[in-house]
Amino acid sequence: PLAHAWPAQQPGGPGPSGAPEVPAVSARGLTRVYDVPGRRDARVVALDGVSLDLPAGSFTAVVGPSGSGKSTLLHTMAGLDEATGGRVSLLGREITTMPAAKRAAFRSHSVGFVFQDYNLIASLTAAENVSMPSRLAGRPLGRGRAVAALEAVGLADRADLKPHQLSGGERQRVAIARVMASRPRIVFADEPTGALDLSAGQVVLTWLRRLAEQGTTVVMVTHDVEAAARADTVAVMSGGRLAAWSETRDAARIAELVHSARTPARPPAQAPVLGAR
Numbered sequence: 001p002l003a004h005a006w007p008a009q010q011p012g013g014p015g016p017s018g019a020p021e022v023p024a025v026s027a028r029g030l031t032r033v034y035d036v037p038g039r040r041d042a043r044v045v046a047l048d049g050v051s052l053d054l055p056a057g058s059f060t061a062v063v064g065p066s067g068s069g070k071s072t073l074l075h076t077m078a079g080l081d082e083a084t085g086g087r088v089s090l091l092g093r094e095i096t097t098m099p100a101a102k103r104a105a106f107r108s109h110s111v112g113f114v115f116q117d118y119n120l121i122a123s124l125t126a127a128e129n130v131s132m133p134s135r136l137a138g139r140p141l142g143r144g145r146a147v148a149a150l151e152a153v154g155l156a157d158r159a160d161l162k163p164h165q166l167s168g169g170e171r172q173r174v175a176i177a178r179v180m181a182s183r184p185r186i187v188f189a190d191e192p193t194g195a196l197d198l199s200a201g202q203v204v205l206t207w208l209r210r211l212a213e214q215g216t217t218v219v220m221v222t223h224d225v226e227a228a229a230r231a232d233t234v235a236v237m238s239g240g241r242l243a244a245w246s247e248t249r250d251a252a253r254i255a256e257l258v259h260s261a262r263t264p265a266r267p268p269a270q271a272p273v274l275g276a277r
């Protein structure tokens with residue numbers, strides 16, 4: 001049943017302590033089926049049994065054609081969306097069976113998010129945005145640490161500006177500073193460079209790499225093969241399944257993998273619509 005296990009078939013070797021290493025992110029048979037509004041018996045299988053294990057400190061890019069289930073995979077692994085079937089464990093804790101409030105508390109302590117549209121709060125300054133997750137988690141950062149995080153991404157002098165006063169690249173760096181300040185053990189990023197020009201995108205990728213080097217587990221969805229080439233491992237999605245994975249750093253090779261995921265004999269590249277025949 002672990003047909004798409006990656007690298008779940010290579011069990012984690014003993015860690016430095018001699019104990020088996022627990023993957024930071026682990027999914028088994030993860031499935032997400034959406035109802036189609038207005039079509040009572042039609043459903044979209046966005047995620048069709050994905051299994052994977054991501055070691056602590058790994059930097060994984062999730063690529064694949066549009067509609068292949070990349071965002072759904074990220075959101076269900078992060079516990080932002082409920083899986084229809086299967087299991088997800090983060091840092092050895094199964095989140096799929098956790099009560100919603102407990103899951104939210106766990107998330108706010110251990111998981112950070114970077115999204116294409118930054119998810120900054122328009123009415124708050126950059127520094128206030130950076131300290132917001134810690135406030136929600138009930139242990140607010142001092143202004144000093146919020147400004148230090150902004151300084152680390154070169155934005156100390158923008159601490160008191162609001163998102164509309166910042167460029168797209170600066171906003172995304174605020175989002176990165178926000179993640180860095182709360183020091184989560186796992187970061188999920190969905191198209192973090194999607195709205196940025198090349199050089200702003202490079203800055204964001206450099207910071208994601210740096211987080212991984214410091215031991216944070218980074219999972220990044222991207223359609224940009226150059227961005228994917230900055231990760232340690234590339235997971236290729238196709239039709240809701242994990243079609244391939246690779247450790248290549250070659251953008252052209254990643255483009256080939258995405259292309260062959262787009263035109264498979266089976267499964268179909270489009271998420272199949274069930275019950276709609």
Ligand code: ADP
Binds near residue numbers: 035046071271
């Ligand atoms: P990707 O991020 O790879 O472009 P998504 O994970 O966003 O793909 O979507 C996978 C499939 O699931 C698509 O066919 C999409 O239309 C469908 N889908 C995603 N979210 C929903 C939703 N909330 N309701 C219904 N269908 C959805």
Ligand code: MG
Binds near residue numbers: 070071072
């Ligand atoms: Mg998406």
